[in-house]
Amino acid sequence: MLDPNYVRENLEAVRAAMKARNFxxxxxxxxxxxxxxxxxxxSEADAVNHERNTASKEIGALMQSxxxxxAEEKKAAVTGLKERQxxxxxxRDDADAAMRELLSGLPNLPxxxxxxxxxxxxxxxxRRWGTPREFGFEVKDHVDLGTNLGILDLERAAKVAGxxxxxxxxxxARLERALINFMxxxxxxxxxxxxxxxxxxxxxxxxxxxxxxxxxxxDLFNLTDERGFSLIPTAEVPVTNYHRDEILDASSLPLKxxxxxxxxxxxxxxxxxxxxxxxxxHQFEKVELVKLCLPEESEKQHEELTANAEKILxxxxxxxxxxxxxxxxxxxxxxxxxxxxxxxPSQQTYREISSxxxxxxxxxxxxxTRFKRAGGAKPEFVxxxxxxxxxxxxxxxxxxxxxxxxxxxxxxPDVLRPYLTGDTEIR
RNA sequence: GGAGAGGUAGCCUAAUUGGUAAGGCAGUAGUCUUGAAAACUACCGCGGGUGACCGCUUGCAGGUUCGAGUCCUGUCCUCUCCGCCA
Numbered sequence: 001m002l003d004p005n006y007v008r009e010n011l012e013a014v015r016a017a018m019k020a021r022n023f024x025x026x027x028x029x030x031x032x033x034x035x036x037x038x039x040x041x042x043s044e045a046d047a048v049n050h051e052r053n054t055a056s057k058e059i060g061a062l063m064q065s066x067x068x069x070x071a072e073e074k075k076a077a078v079t080g081l082k083e084r085q086x087x088x089x090x091x092r093d094d095a096d097a098a099m100r101e102l103l104s105g106l107p108n109l110p111x112x113x114x115x116x117x118x119x120x121x122x123x124x125x126x127r128r129w130g131t132p133r134e135f136g137f138e139v140k141d142h143v144d145l146g147t148n149l150g151i152l153d154l155e156r157a158a159k160v161a162g163x164x165x166x167x168x169x170x171x172x173a174r175l176e177r178a179l180i181n182f183m184x185x186x187x188x189x190x191x192x193x194x195x196x197x198x199x200x201x202x203x204x205x206x207x208x209x210x211x212x213x214x215x216x217x218x219d220l221f222n223l224t225d226e227r228g229f230s231l232i233p234t235a236e237v238p239v240t241n242y243h244r245d246e247i248l249d250a251s252s253l254p255l256k257x258x259x260x261x262x263x264x265x266x267x268x269x270x271x272x273x274x275x276x277x278x279x280x281x282h283q284f285e286k287v288e289l290v291k292l293c294l295p296e297e298s299e300k301q302h303e304e305l306t307a308n309a310e311k312i313l314x315x316x317x318x319x320x321x322x323x324x325x326x327x328x329x330x331x332x333x334x335x336x337x338x339x340x341x342x343x344x345p346s347q348q349t350y351r352e353i354s355s356x357x358x359x360x361x362x363x364x365x366x367x368x369t370r371f372k373r374a375g376g377a378k379p380e381f382v383x384x385x386x387x388x389x390x391x392x393x394x395x396x397x398x399x400x401x402x403x404x405x406x407x408x409x410x411x412x413p414d415v416l417r418p419y420l421t422g423d424t425e426i427r
Numbered sequence: 428g429g430a431g432a433g434g435u436a437g438c439c440u441a442a443u444u445g446g447u448a449a450g451g452c453a454g455u456a457g458u459c460u461u462g463a464a465a466a467c468u469a470c471c472g473c474g475g476g477u478g479a480c481c482g483c484u485u486g487c488a489g490g491u492u493c494g495a496g497u498c499c500u501g502u503c504c505u506c507u508c509c510g511c512c513a
Contacts, residue, residue: 046482056494060446078493374455
């Protein structure tokens with residue numbers, strides 16, 4: 001959510017930012033009048049309220065000093081105020097709701113150093129690590145490799161659940177579990193994150209807080225339960241909302257969380273994209289990094305978080321590149337996003353395996369997550385960051401494809417062997 | 428699922444027949460002190476305002492009333508017991 005005061009004072013800049021994000025800026029056409037109405041009605045309602053409060057106090061005083069007649073007289077006078085107050089309050093509530101609706105539908109403003117562009121073609125590569133391996137034989141993709149090894153069964157997953165689901169078997173399942181444990185261990189032991197296990201089901205307030213609602217309802221799996229539950233599309237939702245509607249002590253920041261969870265996405269509108277294999281699933285495993293920090297630290301924390309995610313790929317020996325997303329390719333809540341893309345030999349290209357975003361105070365404002373500095377200062381909004389550290393399913397794919405041998409077996413990366421009781425290969 | 432109890436500010440605890448949230452602890456700043464402690468003073472839920480001030484706040488949402496922590500309705504959460512369950 002954008003700061004209404006900022007929007008009021010920088011209307012044209014905000015309009016330009018919306019345009020850069022491919023977001024139709026029409027919504028802003030009504031901002032000025034809506035804002036003025038809201039502020040005017042609010043102060044009127046306030047004034048009438050004050051009048052009524054004062055009168056009621058006076059009645060109370062009169063009653064206590066036994067002046068019943070005078071009190072009755074005053075009561076009659078106050079009764080007339082009630083109607084006027086009710087009317088003003090309704091107008092105020094309407095204006096507030098309209099303003100909230102307007103603001104809650106606007107995406108975050110891009111940071112100044114984000115490249116401007118219409119889509120992913122404008123993304124800018126910022127670094128590259130590792131060299132794609134020379135195979136000397138025809139590489140297979142993870143579907144053929146996994147299926148032939150008997151560790152991946154997509155056909156039966158389609159029977160049991162449907163398309164975009166997978167079943168991992170034997171060493172495939174163990175590899176998935178090893179990756180999860182490896183990632184959690186690195187982030188907790190070496191990067192200082194606190195491990196947390198959040199609910200996999202969240203309510204609508206949480207989804208509003210991180211920005212999935214109101215605009216992206218169709219991406220979610222909603223439960224039929226009348227309480228408005230949804231399956232989490234990412235651990236970012238429950239973990240970032242952990243401190244919703246709280247005021248934290250500045251000295252407790254930054255807070256760094258790492259959470260492993262399954263994620264559930266309906267992938268509505270992605271028909272025909274990545275239909276083969278594990279790339280795009282309705283259910284996938286992810287280790288997520290979340291930070292809450294001071295505003296002046298969020299850029300530094302963003303770089304660090306991204307480096308923490310990259311570290312996993314380095315330890316696994318998987319080549320990758322990191323790109324900064326252009327204004328047209330960024331997510332709704334982000335002010336700046338780095339995507340980390342891992343090399344996939346079967347596609348001869350880098351594919352997204354992590355997305356690390358600095359959301360500034362955008363989510364905090366929606367969630368009401370604030371902090372207080374020492375010395376009685378007024379509360380300020382924290383900055384929130386999140387990133388995959390990493391998407392486990394896609395890491396599984398990358399390990400299979402990058403470590404495949406000519407006979408279709410897989411060499412297990414050194415760092416994972418302790419997690420697989422010393423196994424050196426899958427065959 | 429059944430029965431009961433309960434939610435007051437960071438924590439703890441009050442508030443006659445409804446009369447406009449009292450107090451303590453912790454915390455922050457200051458006075459005093461060589462320093463600290465103690466004591467004393469102010470601040471000490473949220474928002475707006477340069478400010479005097481104003482508005483909001485007893486889990487949440489409504490209702491009754493001139494006025495609701497208090498009365499009424501709904502709802503959320505917590506705890507206890509029973510049942511069920513991994």
